[in-house]
Amino acid sequence: MHIPFDNSYATLPEAFYSKLAPTSVKAPKLLAFNEDLATLLGMEGASNDEVTATFSGNKIPQNSDPLAQLYAGHQFGNYNPQLGDGRAILLGEVIDTNGIRRDIQLKGSGRTPYSRGGDGRAWLGPVLREYLVSEAMHALGIPTTRALAAVATGEDILREQGMLPGAIVTRVASSHLRVGTFQVFAHRGQLDDLQTLTDYAIARHYPDANGPMDLLRAVCAAQASLVAAWMSVGFIHGVMNTDNCSIAGETIDYGPCAFMDDFHMGRVFSSIDQQGRYAYGNQPNMAIWNMAQLATALIQLSQDKDAGVEEATAIIHAMPDQIEAAWLARFAAKIGITTATETDRELIQALLDLMQTDGADFTNTFRALPTATARDQFTDRDAFDAWAQTHTARIASEPDPTATMNTVNPAVIPRNHRIEEMIEAATTGDMAPFERLSTAFATPYTLTDTDLANPPSEAEIVPATFCGT
Ligand code: AMP
Numbered sequence: 001m002h003i004p005f006d007n008s009y010a011t012l013p014e015a016f017y018s019k020l021a022p023t024s025v026k027a028p029k030l031l032a033f034n035e036d037l038a039t040l041l042g043m044e045g046a047s048n049d050e051v052t053a054t055f056s057g058n059k060i061p062q063n064s065d066p067l068a069q070l071y072a073g074h075q076f077g078n079y080n081p082q083l084g085d086g087r088a089i090l091l092g093e094v095i096d097t098n099g100i101r102r103d104i105q106l107k108g109s110g111r112t113p114y115s116r117g118g119d120g121r122a123w124l125g126p127v128l129r130e131y132l133v134s135e136a137m138h139a140l141g142i143p144t145t146r147a148l149a150a151v152a153t154g155e156d157i158l159r160e161q162g163m164l165p166g167a168i169v170t171r172v173a174s175s176h177l178r179v180g181t182f183q184v185f186a187h188r189g190q191l192d193d194l195q196t197l198t199d200y201a202i203a204r205h206y207p208d209a210n211g212p213m214d215l216l217r218a219v220c221a222a223q224a225s226l227v228a229a230w231m232s233v234g235f236i237h238g239v240m241n242t243d244n245c246s247i248a249g250e251t252i253d254y255g256p257c258a259f260m261d262d263f264h265m266g267r268v269f270s271s272i273d274q275q276g277r278y279a280y281g282n283q284p285n286m287a288i289w290n291m292a293q294l295a296t297a298l299i300q301l302s303q304d305k306d307a308g309v310e311e312a313t314a315i316i317h318a319m320p321d322q323i324e325a326a327w328l329a330r331f332a333a334k335i336g337i338t339t340a341t342e343t344d345r346e347l348i349q350a351l352l353d354l355m356q357t358d359g360a361d362f363t364n365t366f367r368a369l370p371t372a373t374a375r376d377q378f379t380d381r382d383a384f385d386a387w388a389q390t391h392t393a394r395i396a397s398e399p400d401p402t403a404t405m406n407t408v409n410p411a412v413i414p415r416n417h418r419i420e421e422m423i424e425a426a427t428t429g430d431m432a433p434f435e436r437l438s439t440a441f442a443t444p445y446t447l448t449d450t451d452l453a454n455p456p457s458e459a460e461i462v463p464a465t466f467c468g469t
């Protein structure tokens, strides 16, 4: 098997990482391999055995320069001075067939100098969740890391729930640079390293940016657009810590994430998010908070500190309007409007208010809007009918509102109860539900598997996701 590695991170100063190989595993078994992504990455001649050996960490592919990256980060608002890849190994980078540089990283591949008390491993459930949900996000058209492979290790690991089967996911990202990567050097006062990192990030992601403040501006724009995209499909990331916030603006780290069924602004799934810091409706605030942390780090590179603070503050203060504009464009399209006005904002909000009051299913309500069945999502049908009348009048002037709606309102999303059901089956060796979901999520705007569009019954609801990843 040939992987055309072209590594750049490994040439950065030693302060950025620890070079080490993954820890080999006992009895690797390939669970999933993303052929399309492998082709995009320019991988050739991959035999099953080689894929299994490589993406379990048992064989280091030629020209890989494996390393664990250093970073820090705010976790639930508290600064943790040293995190780093505690269970991940960057095998290296390739330039894909679109000319984009991409990281290939194993996650769950054993202990590293950044493991702290952890075992360096991941269990099957979160590995398959990350695989399916990240690929679903990609198919939805939302910037995200992707999944290349999932391998069972043949080793059991201990989690709160007891002994569980271990697994490794191979993640592909346009980089693994995080807000926390900047924070670690800024907090330690390693300004030369911070400058090197900034130059590297600009060259890799925003080649038109001129200096740290321009980089901040670009990352803020990417994050504003990303969080609006999440909101538009009912996605709740669940751990928007600064170490899980990508400089490239991709969704990264699918731990306790979930898509909501019935709409509520305050929806939380993560069992450790007791305060609702990362609740659905708080995600825009948290994206801004994270960008403020990036700003704090980058200000240290300013020659004139006062001017740096002033410029960074202006950039952060512009973010609410940026998010609002991106949100409005997304949600306007969801109700069939191509160019939104301020009045349209009220129209959207009125629908969301009705949905929240009635606990209407987020995905199915929007998907049904072009049809006569939308009112079935509501208990107060008169209230919905009144809204629909205003809506119908508004979209009368739109060229093809149904087409607009159907290209942005998915028919199928990774519902939490389906993901849990898939994990349960996979734990007993049954990968059929995984395959089924994988097929359906590949074309989320076309309904191919009617059953998967149904919200959970009362008994099927999975209200919480656990962080014991
Ligand atoms: P996460 O919540 O997955 O973003 O992880 C936060 C930090 O904990 C990162 O530095 C991870 O590498 C580390 N970590 C999570 N799980 C483990 C584990 N089982 N062993 C070692 N480090 C871990």
Ligand code: MG
Pocket: 243, 244, 253
């Ligand atoms: Mg993380």
